[in-house]
Amino acid sequence: MTTTTTRPTTDHPVLDAKALWQKDKDHFIHPFTDFSVFHQEGCDLITDSEGIHVQDAKGNRFIDGIAGLWCVNVGHGRAEIGQAMADQATRMAYFSTFNNLSNAPAAELAAKLAELAPAHLNHVFYSCGGSAANDATIRLVHYYFNRLGKPEKKRILSRNNAYHGTTYLAASLTGIESNNWDFDTLDHLVTHLSEANCYRRPEGMSEAEYCDHLVKEFEETIAEIGADNIAAFIAEPIMGAGGVLVAPEGYHQRMQAVCRANDILFIADEVVTGFGRLGHFFASEAVFDTRPDIINCAKGLSSGYAPLGATLISDELYEVLGTPQRKGGVLSTGFTYSGHPVSCAAALKNIEIIERERICENVREVGPYLEERLKTLSHHATVGDVRGSHFMMCLENVADKATKALLPVEARVGDRVAFEAQKRGLIIRPVGHLNIVSPPLVWSRDTVDRVVAILDEALGAATESLKEDGYL
Ligand SMILES: Cc1ncc(COP(=O)(O)O)c(C=O)c1O
Structure with a gap:
């Protein structure tokens, strides 16, 4: 839940985050939202953005790993x-x-x-x-x-x-x-x-x-x-x-x-x-x-x-x-x-x-590197498949790599990985047992390295939590 007041990143007006959180919860019917969670927790307000980053109402800054929703291709804050x-x-x-x-x-x-x-x-x-x-x-x-x-x-x-x-x-x-x-x-x-x-x-x-x-x-x-x-x-x-x-x-x-x-x-x-x-x-x-x-x-x-x-x-x-x-x-x-x-x-x-800015060229240059580096995450016990192409990638989480059996739905493995990544400053998208990485097309190789390091830690932490809860 959001209770703090946002500090503006530029000369934008200060937002009353708590009041907004309440208004949103009372009146906005959100698409693709689990209302059992929404009625309790409401939504995180994303209030600011710049380049490859977004910021929430508490002032936390994240690398945007999903380009908004597969769409902010040139990155945020393009004046x-x-x-x-x-x-x-x-x-x-x-x-x-x-x-x-x-x-x-x-x-x-x-x-x-x-x-x-x-x-x-x-x-x-x-x-x-x-x-x-x-x-x-x-x-x-x-x-x-x-x-x-x-x-x-x-x-x-x-x-x-x-x-x-x-x-x-x-x-x-x-x-x-x-x-x-x-x-x-x-x-x-x-x-x-x-x-x-x-x-x-x-x-x-x-x-x-x-x-x-x-x-x-x-x-x-x-x-x-x-x-x-x-x-x-x-x-x-x-x-x-x-x-x-x-x-x-x-x-x-x-x-x-x-x-x-x-x-x-x-x-x-x-x-x-x-x-x-x-x-x-x-x-x-x-x-x-x-x-x-x-x-x-x-x-x-x-x-x-x-x-x-x-x-x-x-x-x-x-x-x-x-x-x-x-x-x-x-x-x-x-x-x-x-x-x-x-x-x-x-x-x-x-x-x-x-x-x-030759952004298509950037994707052709950095995309294969993103694919290669994400594939290194396959050493994690839960990562059954790393697939996709260029700036459209996905990790498929499984219970057993040999049989490709899935974890039970209630283990919410995609959510766990996304949560651990977000704690470490990266937003990726959970879709059931999958995690999608579909970034702005301006990611550099350095950003890819940073993202893969975060995902490596996040997958480790998610695996530990799955073990603690008896799913692995
Ligand atoms: C392949 C594809 N087609 C259509 C749509 C629907 O687009 P919109 O949400 O803008 O209506 C989406 C949205 O994610 C999509 O991925």
């Missing part, structure tokens, strides 16, 4: 992004983008995204975040096939453990079972395939055989449902919240080939992998050699400085979407805040910083 937003807000904070109206930052950003994206993706549909981008995408895909006279092509193939957000439709695409406990989903629209989990692939199967197995499942599912009933396949290039799962070599290319052969659109959800996390603005083509029909992005697009999502659409799809369907008809979908000028101004400045 020039704040200035670009303020300039836009005072010049023209908002006006409609419906009915043949536009604004300067939205136009500039659309052109910039077309320049950065694979060559065939030249058209941008704006939304306010990742869930909304995915939701809007599926509506556009259905509309596209309706317009082509194929209204029966409706089903979307997704994967178990995928995370695509929490609007009704995005939550239905999401395949993390616990995310939808006691919620309804649109099951008639979505079918989930197996995720590509190399660590937990069937015993005795090589990675190449595993890839064959997954592609076969895909083909069989299509045969069962009928390609005529399937609109699209959606996948994260590397599955994020579902456990940072890197698919076997060649998987995405082969899934795309099956899509092409069956007139199924291939959608890449690059909400996490976009904007540098894997060392490129977009990973689909640069890393995985695929050419999606649609790429969705959000998060790193504006580095979290303002809410923004974008759906990047191919020329081929745009030919249909961009043609009036009937006299007087309009593309009647979009949001009041589609192409919000202040968000687009933030994104433009963010992209300028990524390019000017």
